[in-house]
Amino acid sequence: MHDTPPLVPDFTSWPSFPFEGDFRVKHLEDPVPVEPPRKGEGSRECTACAAPDDAYIWVGERWRVRAMDRPTGLPMVLILESRSHLDLGDLPNLLAAELGVMTVRLEKAIRSLDGVARVHVNRWGDGSAHLHLWFLARPYGRLQLRGTFLSLWDSILPPISEQQWRENLAMVAAWLAEFGGRPLAEPPRILWQAPSSIGAQVSSSVAASEEDGVGVIEAAEEIPEPEVDEIDQPEVGPSTGGPAGDR
Ligand SMILES: [Zn+2]
16 A cells, blocks of 8 residues: 555654664555454353453452463453453443442552562453453553553563562552452462472362463554464463453
């Protein structure tokens, strides 16, 4: 379409833009006439509906909160899901009202963690039809992480410590449980345990759906995703972290 490539937008020179160097804008592909089904649409299984409660850090009657399956670069990355298989615009009034309450509650809980300045709340939904909202904590003082690119930074920064991560999860779960529901994330065991057994606990109690990988960047959803059974689960790549890859 373009004889000359379009100029890169101004945001590539913002302090918060995580990359430097020379950039080119990608070629824009033609739109498809019919979009492929998301997870939980058509014949595709819904990861959220299939996930048991113990894959979450807190569960209530109509809402569940889950974490990534391992620590990521941001101090906290959580996903709020409805139990019902609904998309945002399809929520009945009761759930719509509760979504507001849950959003406020979870934002406050995460913002109360040590070292958290702000909580960004995002909903993309290009990867899964089941309603899920992202909550991304920006570390205090890290002005360079302000704004739009926070989800990218989550995959760039080194992961926070497992100990800190588990403490944070337990705090948030306990906070939510003050209002009802069940906290499922436990604080870290005392450190005389063998590290391997600590790891095992994490993977069992906080394991998010592996299929979702780790990472927030729902922009990754724009990439057509192979059916899960067509590929070997690539596990989570070495640099995958937080909210950069929700599908
Ligand atoms: Zn579902």
